[in-house]
Amino acid sequence: MMEVSVVGATGYTGVELVRLLAEHPQVSLQVLTSNSFSEEKISDIYPHLSTKIDVECQKLDVGQLQEESEVVFTALPHGISMTVVPKLVEAGLKVIDLSGDYRYQQLERYEEWYQVHDSPQLLEQGVYGLPEINREKIAKSDLVANPGCYPTASILALAPLLDKDLINDDSIIIDAKSGTTGAGRKVSLATHFCEVDSNFKAYKVANHRHTSEIEEKLSLLTDKEVNLSFTPHLLPIKRGILATIYGDLKEDISLSTIIDYYNKFYQGDRFVRIMSGGRLPEIKFVAGSNYCDLGIKVDQATGRVIIIAAIDNLIKGSAGQAIQNLNLMAGWREDLGLEDTGLYL
Ligand SMILES: NC(=O)c1ccc[n+]([C@@H]2O[C@H](COP(=O)([O-])OP(=O)(O)OC[C@H]3O[C@@H](n4cnc5c(N)ncnc54)[C@H](OP(=O)(O)O)[C@@H]3O)[C@@H](O)[C@H]2O)c1
CATH class of the missing domain: 3.40.50.720 (NAD(P)-binding Rossmann-like Domain)
Structure with missing residues (x-):
């Protein structure tokens, strides 16, 4: 042991x-x-x-x-x-x-x-601990920097599109929502029950720290300077993140081709699920699990691709991903101790 x-x-x-x-x-x-x-x-x-x-x-x-x-x-x-x-x-x-x-x-x-x-x-x-992107480096590392919760959902959602150079790298919009555990257990007015319950608000607009983390990691991935708008919101729920992400397509491309790229990019990645058949991710589907669910649509009228990403911020967005990293560092099966499919209700 x-x-x-x-x-x-x-x-x-x-x-x-x-x-x-x-x-x-x-x-x-x-x-x-x-x-x-x-x-x-x-x-x-x-x-x-x-x-x-x-x-x-x-x-x-x-x-x-x-x-x-x-x-x-x-x-x-x-x-x-x-x-x-x-x-x-x-x-x-x-x-x-x-x-x-x-x-x-x-x-x-x-x-x-x-x-x-x-x-x-x-x-x-320090090796950035996003296994789907950095698996080999993590396995050899003694210091893993586990990613932020919003960056986990955002990078996994965007990586295949940027890898294939399918979208403009200066007009991406990430519109993300998180439950209140994202702010930690310490008491604060902003996450006080009466401030959050029956409410929904944006915060740190145009200056949330995770903007810089997402930009740095996507820039490293593409070898180009990626700039984007990231707007977080606070949901009146305890756990889960749902991000709706917009990218301007460089060319006319079908949804099925894009979905094929995603499936190839994440082939063998146990914890990324590409939804098909018109279904879209929901926080309910990932809460309590280490999964990141991705759903993709193309808006023909505007030439945009829209990706929906959902994770549990406390699992794939932090503790679960950290254990996934431990498994890699130890040479164990990547999903050891993380097989749970989640709660749904
Ligand atoms: N919450 C999320 O969804 C999430 C997701 C990804 C990454 N993260 C990151 O993970 C880290 C932990 O987040 P969290 O949400 O778990 O925070 P948290 O609920 O506020 O817990 C912080 C922990 O750190 C301990 N601590 C605080 N100040 C300390 C000090 N001066 N010396 C020693 N221990 C100290 C606290 O101990 P006591 O309270 O027992 O004193 C507590 O155990 C943060 O850096 C956060 O940004 C969080």
């Missing part, structure tokens, strides 16, 4: 990691850390875990993590992660970081959208 620990186990992505890793057939869950709930059992903080795991949470101690683990998941806020990850890497641990701190190749881009970086030397070492 591989010894694995979770730093930030009490957050929303942390607890999803704990829930999924507790069922993983090749993993022994070791240290769980929390800032505010140290010395409390994870099953007392989250009673749904009571029959699965009763490990006591600890304050973060790199020595203990080094002694008791081979791989550490860091599910910390950005800015905090960059103060912890270098110590773990130095201690010889393999790290899968869920924050934005190691996702960027370009330091300037990170510092423009986030903050001054404490450990820029690790940016080069």
